[in-house]
Amino acid sequence: MQTSLPFKKIVIIGGGTAGWMSACYLAKMWQRYDVDIKIIESDAIGTIGVGEGTTPSIKGFFEQLGITAKEWMPACNATYKTGIRFVNWSSDPNYESYFHPFYSQLDEYFQHEFFQNIQLKHRGFDVHAHPDQYLLASELAKQRKAPIEPEHYPFDMAYAYHFDATLLAQFLKKKALQWNVTHQVATISQVNQKADGCIASVATEAGEEFEADFFVDCSGFRSLLLGKTLKVPYNSFADSLLNDSAVTIVTDREETTPSMTLSTALSSGWAWRIPLTNRFGNGYVFSSRFQSPEEAEDEFRQHLGLPQGTQFNHLKMRVGHFEKGWDKNVLAVGLSQGFIEPLEATALHFTTQSIVDFVSAIDHSEEQDGYSNQTAYNNKLSDRFSCVRDYIELHYLANSRNDTAYWKAARSHIPSRRLQRILTTWHQGKSVPRVLEEESVSLQLFGHESWLCLLAGKGVFPSSVQPSEALPAPMRINMQKIKHFVETSAKHYPPHDTALAELKNS
């Protein structure tokens, strides 16, 4: 553990969600040190704020900052997220949709039965192996309930949030300023390097120059320091993930607020719907190789039932990551480090984990300059990117749609060695969790439950040739009992809108 910090002055470039998250976390975690943290934000560069989905790790991030849900959620129009429902990703009518949940302690209860039926389904028995029937979060989402554990039903629930990222950046900005982060509105015009390549200072269009020992690059897809200046090589995922564009729009909210993200497959990509307290954030992620922006806009408009002439926003995405997230005296956080398309809402997971891991690496550095853990940090980050990439890629590989060239192309490329092994294991009806453990994937964001949910939820099974009655009695799962358990458990949780109103009123 370090007794002093190797940096006296840290400059953060960029004031989006990643920039303010970094500022808050560094200021809070290193408040015991004498360190000057400055954030330089350009008023010429906008932020992308169409409603952000997250993963459960963000809950721990807020807890570490000491910020309660009561405090930040109402300020950011935030809602609770139990998971994601995937619709129309399979052509099999029995698997028209499935739910990828955040797991609760209660899901352990029938996990064995779920796994057993997956095995039996692979052996051709007509048993229930659709994940929705086993999982509490799926039921909560169906009933539009909040995943908040009541005192009388106190089982651990994993959940995440949806929120307006622009409002979150504003909220965190106030916090950061309270925690002595200084703020400079300026546009960077020049980056100055030392002889060893490290960043010495940044100069602004207004002629000011800011020196620092360490820089955090939160400049978005521009990757001003890590990519443009340090020229760290970029590892593109474009070969395996086809989507490179998005069209977005906000729409009115419904009478009650869903507690899940909806992901609906369209002809050349998929559309998200993220519920906020005041509206829905919608987007269509597509591949420009298969659809023009105008065609995408038209299809998306029809999907949402909006009139002709509706105005949409268009975005371009670069899918992949820089080979190092931390090079010399620069840490890239957020889009400047890398991006995998938003299918599983992993962007802020990378953001928070990057900054959390960085602080841990510095705090536990064996060398005074703080750099002893840099290689390990970068290796871990690369592992995280490749594991998440594999999981996202599996969504496309496992699709069974034949209606457009896009969906056929989406499953026609050769996956990574690891993903091939996982798929082979699945098709052989063998233990996927064991392979995930051997490949160290189980330690990453998506545990084995997620992988099984995806494959079972998309109906990647051989045809059933034997009725379940052919099984010996002890092997027949009592689905009524599971249904009763899940539905009765769900009764204990509050309606989503009630939980949100309580937050607001408190």
Add this chain to the structure above:
Amino acid sequence: MLPIPQNIIIVGLNIHGLLTALLLRKAYDPAVAAITVVGKVDENIPSEVMLAGKALNTLMTHFDLAEANWMRQTNATFKLNNRYVGFSEQSFSVPNTSEVDILHRPLMFELTKLKRQHYELDLALDDFFFSKALATKNLSPKAQDFPFETDFQYQVDSNGLLCLLRKVASENDINTQQCELDTLQLDQDGNLQHIECENLILTGDYFFDCTASAQLLIRNMPEFRQESLPDVRVNDRKLSFTVASECCASEITTTALDSGFVKQYFLRDTVHFQYHYSSSFTQDAQAVNVLERHVSNLGYQHVLQRHLSESRTCLASQSWIKNCLAIGPACGSTEGTEDHELGHTFAMLEHFISSIQSPDDVSDLVKNYNHRIKSRFIYEHSYYNTLLLLNSRRNSPYWQTPQDIHSLSPIGRTLFSQWLKGQDLDVDPIFDINGLTAWYALFSGLGHYPNNDVKPHPKAESIYDNIQDMCRKIRGCCLNFQSHESQVAEGQNHANVTTV
């Protein structure tokens, strides 16, 4: 395949005989099977408390008696836990199992293992048991919209139960005859052909011996053999006291006394004490004094009823011979701190009925039945035998008799060896009695952890946080449950309404 019974003769007009009759009636329509129960009713037997499982409620409900109704008629209360006092330095619980426990069982396994590996941990397994938490708060096992099943038993007044069963039997085409067995007749194959009771000759295709230790039928069957169970300390006496009480607990207590142990049961308005002791170590008069003092120390003054009886252990080597089955204590009787007498009877009839429906070979069915039933008694005895051999009480000659752990039954020896080696206990899942949890509770409760070379655990703080979190969850779950007393009172009201 075994033929479906058409003419069933049951000897023993007692609780086991009538339960046998009703369980068979539930399985076989009167148009298919005639059922006759013969025997003498001894009206002077003092009441005692028996433990019955949920199967009793299933049976009663089948005959249109709602739980609240039959519980009122038998003065029944619920039982969720058995608290053991005086067997080691700390009291400990052997709870009824709950599905809530499944969620934190891995933690219990891990921590007991660490403690056996010489780590210094302040660990009380009572904290891990949901039924124990309910019992401590004197809650009932009843909750609304709580999907985890919690096993429980009923504390039932034996005379009330007997009256109720007789009434139900009379209303459901069961012919009862108050007469004593005079003689019986076997055919050339060794099957029971008929029995003679006073002036009656009763022929049947299946005969059930429910005559308890008298074993009036089974001991006359060919190849009958009585087995003895390995005794540790023979408690050959049972002294019962009944006292009035205004409150009833949803747990029973088993307390080690000078020459045996006393079990404390709660009915609706009475508390029953059963002192099981050895006449080799104490006189009956002394036992009375000891029990009086125990009852008085607990704050009870006026004893309503006292009764002294003898008890013995036995086990029929085969309880199903030809067309005769010994049911209940006629099959076997083991002494123990956990009461499975009624549970055995229900299990026997369940096995018998499923055997009748089975397409398997007849001799295999009977062999399998006998093996399973015998295993139940041996298993139950093993648990008790382990408690007596491994406890740390040494304050009287009774408890000072040499303790040789080599005297443990094979089951107890295997499990204790696994415990000492720090392994997970491997308990056969077929047993519905004293399952895995009970063995962990026993070894841990009796304090079988290393005392020497204990070392602090580097993650002790995190371990205690986990335990605290588990306790918080268990406390939270308890909020769903109704109080024991109100549940019993609700039953009273409900039953009255039904009667009206």
